[in-house]
Amino acid sequence: MIKTPYLLFLGDAPDQLAAKVAQGIKDWRPENAVGQFRMEGCKADLGLTDMSLEEAKAAGAKTLVIGVANRGGVISQAWKKVLVMALEEGFDLASGLHNLLSDEADLVAVAAACGRELHDVRVPEVDYPIANGKKRSGKRCLAVGTDCSVGKMYTALAMHREMEARGMKATFRATGQTGILITGDGVPLDAVVADFMAGSVEYISPDNDPDHWDLIEGQGSLFHVSYSGVTMALIHGGQPDALILSHEPTRDHMRGLPDYTAPSLEELRDVALTLARVANPACQVVGVSVNTQHMSEDEAVAYLAGVEERMGLPAVDPFRQGAARLVDALAAV
Amino acid sequence: MIKTPYLLFLGDAPDQLAAKVAQGIKDWRPENAVGQFRMEGCKADLGLTDMSLEEAKAAGAKTLVIGVANRGGVISQAWKKVLVMALEEGFDLASGLHNLLSDEADLVAVAAACGRELHDVRVPEVDYPIANGKKRSGKRCLAVGTDCSVGKMYTALAMHREMEARGMKATFRATGQTGILITGDGVPLDAVVADFMAGSVEYISPDNDPDHWDLIEGQGSLFHVSYSGVTMALIHGGQPDALILSHEPTRDHMRGLPDYTAPSLEELRDVALTLARVANPACQVVGVSVNTQHMSEDEAVAYLAGVEERMGLPAVDPFRQGAARLVDALAAV
Numbered sequence: 221m222i223k224t225p226y227l228l229f230l231g232d233a234p235d236q237l238a239a240k241v242a243q244g245i246k247d248w249r250p251e252n253a254v255g256q257f258r259m260e261g262c263k264a265d266l267g268l269t270d271m272s273l274e275e276a277k278a279a280g281a282k283t284l285v286i287g288v289a290n291r292g293g294v295i296s297q298a299w300k301k302v303l304v305m306a307l308e309e310g311f312d313l314a315s316g317l318h319n320l321l322s323d324e325a326d327l328v329a330v331a332a333a334c335g336r337e338l339h340d341v342r343v344p345e346v347d348y349p350i351a352n353g354k355k356r357s358g359k360r361c362l363a364v365g366t367d368c369s370v371g372k373m374y375t376a377l378a379m380h381r382e383m384e385a386r387g388m389k390a391t392f393r394a395t396g397q398t399g400i401l402i403t404g405d406g407v408p409l410d411a412v413v414a415d416f417m418a419g420s421v422e423y424i425s426p427d428n429d430p431d432h433w434d435l436i437e438g439q440g441s442l443f444h445v446s447y448s449g450v451t452m453a454l455i456h457g458g459q460p461d462a463l464i465l466s467h468e469p470t471r472d473h474m475r476g477l478p479d480y481t482a483p484s485l486e487e488l489r490d491v492a493l494t495l496a497r498v499a500n501p502a503c504q505v506v507g508v509s510v511n512t513q514h515m516s517e518d519e520a521v522a523y524l525a526g527v528e529e530r531m532g533l534p535a536v537d538p539f540r541q542g543a544a545r546l547v548d549a550l551a552a553v
Numbered sequence: 554m555i556k557t558p559y560l561l562f563l564g565d566a567p568d569q570l571a572a573k574v575a576q577g578i579k580d581w582r583p584e585n586a587v588g589q590f591r592m593e594g595c596k597a598d599l600g601l602t603d604m605s606l607e608e609a610k611a612a613g614a615k616t617l618v619i620g621v622a623n624r625g626g627v628i629s630q631a632w633k634k635v636l637v638m639a640l641e642e643g644f645d646l647a648s649g650l651h652n653l654l655s656d657e658a659d660l661v662a663v664a665a666a667c668g669r670e671l672h673d674v675r676v677p678e679v680d681y682p683i684a685n686g687k688k689r690s691g692k693r694c695l696a697v698g699t700d701c702s703v704g705k706m707y708t709a710l711a712m713h714r715e716m717e718a719r720g721m722k723a724t725f726r727a728t729g730q731t732g733i734l735i736t737g738d739g740v741p742l743d744a745v746v747a748d749f750m751a752g753s754v755e756y757i758s759p760d761n762d763p764d765h766w767d768l769i770e771g772q773g774s775l776f777h778v779s780y781s782g783v784t785m786a787l788i789h790g791g792q793p794d795a796l797i798l799s800h801e802p803t804r805d806h807m808r809g810l811p812d813y814t815a816p817s818l819e820e821l822r823d824v825a826l827t828l829a830r831v832a833n834p835a836c837q838v839v840g841v842s843v844n845t846q847h848m849s850e851d852e853a854v855a856y857l858a859g860v861e862e863r864m865g866l867p868a869v870d871p872f873r874q875g876a877a878r879l880v881d882a883l884a885a886v
Contacts, residue, residue: 353778353810410748417747417782445686445789445832449750452775453782477686480831491827494820498813499778 222314222339222404223282224252227271227306231299232261233288239264241316241398242287248377248402254281259298264288273302273309283339285401286315295324303327307336314339316397341400342408344420351418351457353499358428361550362460363438363509364492366482368447368475370468371511371538372438373399375546378538379464380435382547389432393424395454399437409439409450417450421457433550434458438466442491443483444474455492459499462506462553463492464546465533469523470514485531506549508535555647555672555737556615557585560604560639564632565594566621572597574649575620578735581710585737587614592631597621606635606642616672618734619648628657636660640669647672649730674733675741677753684751684790686832691761694883695793696771696842697825699815701780701808703801704844704871705771706732708879711871712797713768715880722765726757728787732770742772742783750783754790766883767791771799775824776816777807788825792832795839795886796825797879798866802856803847818864839882841868 228242236243246253246266255271258264271279284306290299295317303313303321307330315321321338322328331338339345361379363372376392383390392399394406407420425434436458440447465485474480489505496503508527512520520537527535534545561575569576579586579599588604591597604612617639623632628650636646636654640663648654654671655661664671672678694712696705709725716723725732727739740753758767769791773780798818807813822838829836841860845853853870860868867878 351779353813355812410746412747413743414745414747414750414783414786415743415780418779442785442828443831445792446684446751447748448789448828448831449782449784449786450747451782452785453747456778456781459778479688480686483831487827491824494824495775495781498776498781498816 224404225254226283226285227276227281228256228287229284230258230262230264231288232259233264236264238289245402254279283312283314304330307334312337316341341397348416348420351422356427358432359461360434361462362436362458363464363466365441365466366488367441368444370466372466375509376435378543382543393434393436395437417453418457455496456499465508468511507546510537512537557737558587559616559618560609560614561589561620562617563591563595563597564621565592566597569597571622574731581735587612616645616647637663640667645670649674674730681749681753684755689760691765692794693767694795695769695791696797696799698774698799699821700774701777703799705799708842709768711876715876726767726769728770750786751790788829789832798841801844840879843870845870
């Protein structure tokens with residue numbers, strides 16, 4: 221569990237895109253983002269107050285989050301100077317970088333000396349159990365995609381925000397590094413050892429109130445041959461009551477797999493529901509979330525209307541239209 | 554890659570069952586089993602020649618394989634004495650124990666001093682790639698089960714033996730610890746990190762002759778919620794041309810999951826084939842392998858005849874009847 225709120229470290233980000241993890245934190249958990257720390261030459265700006273370490277500390281920040289990609293896969297000496305000072309000022313550090321904070325001997329030594337924690341969110345911090353498949357109380361929703369990177373996390377976060385606004389009991393359960401940094405907790409599922417994948421999903425989504433919903437962050441796709449095992453573990457470990465189908469209609473092949481095309485929403489519905497009902501016979505597909513970012517408004521509206529008619533399910537782009545209709549469908553379960 | 558042939562270490566096994574890994578090596582790769590090494594009080598006997606380390610060395614053995622479960626999860630001092638002597642005599646060590654040889658400082662030190670290798674087959678020894686899904690040359694067969702531990706490895710090994718006897722080109726590809734110790738090579742799939750599971754299966758089953766078959770060892774079940782992600786990775790990483798359905802008809806619940814019952818063979822066929830065709834549109838289900846060990850001969854024969862009629866596929870128990878009809882079906886692909 222990463223201590224919140226955060227000071228968001230943007231370093232010397234070459235452009236706005238390099239800071240997309242920090243952007244996600246600011247967009248989805250503004251209450252976690254006390255301010256931003258930018259170094260000379262930084263080309264990203266989240267529109268947060270620029271703060272020194274002392275100012276952020278005084279404003280209550282507990283963790284410096286590296287919300288930016290680094291250049292060349294190396295934690296530079298310029299960054300190091302800030303990170304060491306942050307530890308000395310009493311901040312924990314959290315990072316989703318490929319190269320780990322815990323592999324940097326100087327950071328490890330300073331953290332130990334100062335009694336601070338280093339969180340590498342790509343590395344599991346828990347010894348997860350093997351899944352036991354026992355029925356848990358409370359309800360769970362999972363987005364499953366025709367492909368990777370079609371908006372499953374966005375859908376879950378948008379639904380969560382809508383549910384909170386309605387006063388429904390809901391928790392977003394992160395299963396990837398960005399989600400973990402946004403919320404401060406979760407499982408980096410793609411880094412978990414095979415035997416414990418489903419168990420880790422059970423672990424992050426325990427028994428809860430009967431009217432509480434976990435919105436479990438989806439990963440991969442049953443139809444993406446590189447990552448389908450991860451998706452499978454989410455479906456069985458998550459034992460969802462409700463599935464949302466996620467799709468991006470303009471791709472001509474699966475992400476990273478030039479020889480593969482995405483399945484239809486009907487194919488996804490049939491195989492995902494069959495498998496989900498192994499763990500939860502009551503599971504239903506309740507809606508479709510479409511990422512229409514590469515379509516015009518007219519195209520998007522027409523496409524969504526077509527899906528809705530074909531599938532008999534509410535079909536929305538939560539980015540254009542909000543997640544209200546998906547939440548209506550969930551509330552009816 | 555573990556150097557063959559082996560001297561099989563049975564230690565102080567309390568009964569025959571404790572030596573089942575050694576038994577598997579002796580049954581399936583007798584050419585790899587030069588002899589057995591038994592300590593005082595050993596209650597297991599494979600019917601191999603009892604050998605001292607020197608005798609086994611003279612007979613050509615290269616690796617001492619710990620083919621036995623240890624008591625209480627500790628490598629005892631009595632064992633240690635033999636293992637250290639074996640390293641000094643020039644043997645590598647290989648083990649499938651939960652507690653690792655490489656965690657024993659004395660064994661690590663002696664192995665380094667003697668230039669010998671320690672193989673813990675529960676630990677991946679390769680940095681596997683992420684699966685790329687590219688079509689590979691050669692053919693592949695995978696057994697998929699209604700449950701775990703229904704005879705998938707046995708089926709693949711029996712088919713492999715039959716194919717070798719017929720002079721067909723075939724390789725058994727191990728994906729679990731017993732399979733790895735039997736053949737000396739493979740991937741301990743349940744210990745691979747999630748993102749690399751499918752890639753590890755691609756890795757162990759590379760391009761091959763057009764008329765060569767890889768018999769990939771199955772794991773878990775798409776319907777077993779604890780391990781279904783591992784099975785999924787085998788189906789997509791293996792890109793099988795042929796599936797064998799494996800079943801044990803007498804279980805009243807899924808292994809380790811008292812609240813779950815096994816699917817029908819038809820359910821397994823439909824979902825496994827749908828998913829397999831994502832990676833290989835030409836994939837077919839070619840036969841059914843039934844573990845009838847808890848049935849009488851009459852019951853078994855009647856059950857198999859019923860399955861064969863229902864499914865329109867050859868249905869055999871390879872232990873009772875051999876794998877010839879499954880291999881016939883494969884040869885017809």
